[in-house]
Amino acid sequence: MWPSYGLGMRRSASIAIVALLAGCTATQPAASPAPSAPVIAPPQAGYPAGKSAPVADPVYPGFGNPAIDVLHYGLSLAWAPETGTLSGTATVTMRAVSEQPQIRLDFSSAYRIENVTVDGAVHSGTVDGTKLTVPSSLTAGKQTVLVVKYAGKPQPVTMPSHRPDGGTLGLHPVPGGALWTMQEPYGAFTWYPVNDQPSDKALYDITISVPEGWSAVASGTPVPGKGFTYHSADPVASYLTTLAVGKYQHEVVAGPRGLPVHLWTRAKDGHHLPGLRRSPALLTWLEERLGPYPFPTAGVVLVDGTSGMETQQMVTLSGGISQAQLEPVLLHEYAHHWFGNTVTPSTWKDVWLNEGWATYTQWLYQGGLSERIKEARAQDGALRAQAGPPGNPNPGNFAERNVYYCTALLLHEIHQALGDEKFFGLAKAWVQEHRNSVQDRAAFTAFVNRHTGRDFKPLIDKWLDSPTTP
Numbered sequence: 001m002w003p004s005y006g007l008g009m010r011r012s013a014s015i016a017i018v019a020l021l022a023g024c025t026a027t028q029p030a031a032s033p034a035p036s037a038p039v040i041a042p043p044q045a046g047y048p049a050g051k052s053a054p055v056a057d058p059v060y061p062g063f064g065n066p067a068i069d070v071l072h073y074g075l076s077l078a079w080a081p082e083t084g085t086l087s088g089t090a091t092v093t094m095r096a097v098s099e100q101p102q103i104r105l106d107f108s109s110a111y112r113i114e115n116v117t118v119d120g121a122v123h124s125g126t127v128d129g130t131k132l133t134v135p136s137s138l139t140a141g142k143q144t145v146l147v148v149k150y151a152g153k154p155q156p157v158t159m160p161s162h163r164p165d166g167g168t169l170g171l172h173p174v175p176g177g178a179l180w181t182m183q184e185p186y187g188a189f190t191w192y193p194v195n196d197q198p199s200d201k202a203l204y205d206i207t208i209s210v211p212e213g214w215s216a217v218a219s220g221t222p223v224p225g226k227g228f229t230y231h232s233a234d235p236v237a238s239y240l241t242t243l244a245v246g247k248y249q250h251e252v253v254a255g256p257r258g259l260p261v262h263l264w265t266r267a268k269d270g271h272h273l274p275g276l277r278r279s280p281a282l283l284t285w286l287e288e289r290l291g292p293y294p295f296p297t298a299g300v301v302l303v304d305g306t307s308g309m310e311t312q313q314m315v316t317l318s319g320g321i322s323q324a325q326l327e328p329v330l331l332h333e334y335a336h337h338w339f340g341n342t343v344t345p346s347t348w349k350d351v352w353l354n355e356g357w358a359t360y361t362q363w364l365y366q367g368g369l370s371e372r373i374k375e376a377r378a379q380d381g382a383l384r385a386q387a388g389p390p391g392n393p394n395p396g397n398f399a400e401r402n403v404y405y406c407t408a409l410l411l412h413e414i415h416q417a418l419g420d421e422k423f424f425g426l427a428k429a430w431v432q433e434h435r436n437s438v439q440d441r442a443a444f445t446a447f448v449n450r451h452t453g454r455d456f457k458p459l460i461d462k463w464l465d466s467p468t469t470p
């Protein structure tokens, strides 16, 4: 997620330095290669790439169910802009981690459940608060297919944060008929039944039907010839899924190695197109330092709302962003595809693994590093006092600047200790050796120590746990 508090607002002078343009080549707009047709696994294939080891979330224990490992979500959705109604059929293929008396997933009570089946047999399903319960027992290790048919008007929920751009989470209807999402740390449950916790990554196939003249955009690889259909062959954490509906123009620019980069903009976003078309240059800069971009396509969809989110293969970004901020924000959200999307924190205790890396990478790109470090150091103590130490953030202060700035400072300490070559070697190896996985602080620390042959545990723990600036 973008660290700024309200795009274009409340940024301190030096941190807000406009991006220094790196010496990148111009991009080639439009007329670039169409994405190759993805192979969609048949439902009975077992979805081995969707297998996870879910854990309970210590920060937001009300979301996610560690007893269930969802392997694949097949979402067939229809949006009616005129009435503001979302109708959906969710086909959820899951594996029970342990014997369970019932199926419990996160889902919004804003929807009316029309039909539920479990392995083809009709069942009842009820939603109480944010939990869908289907009274069908699960056998440990056995694959089960839950199908839920539902309809209703999406209702966002409050974000547990004081970010001025935070506000609400979930699927947001816009007057006039558009849709957009923001769902970190949770909120996917406002549009489909889901194990809404990052340790349970799963594969996705999402199809959305919208009336003539409207377009629907989702996370994943667009499937040619199938309307608005998106396929995720790499596992996705639920907070990284997105759905946007609007009157969009679509163009594809060629990224590094011919990577298709999909740009979805509305008529009012024309002034951002030159900036968006710099995506290939940003991705090339990141690839040079972090290794190959880890997914088959990239993209950006501009929406209403006030923030930016690194939703997988399709960044969700407020069209209200200033032109000066567009490039650093894009760089930040693309960097998350290495730090957060392919390597995902297993719980929200380790959101610093996302935001520390994305922020530090963004600072390296923007330049003026010593000024930024000085500025962050000056804020560090107050941020810890206000939102908790970055390795143990307060649940009511989700993704506040403590997890961005305080841990970018930690990474700077490691960078200083190792020098450029070893530091970028470490960053690249961490990502490329852990693609499509979930990790935590212990795994990161052990990796750093193994990779460098030095003991960084005291430094890492001090920067993550100390209530005051180390």
Ligand SMILES: [Zn+2]
Pocket: 001, 002, 003, 332, 336, 354, 355, 358
């Ligand atoms: Zn971020």
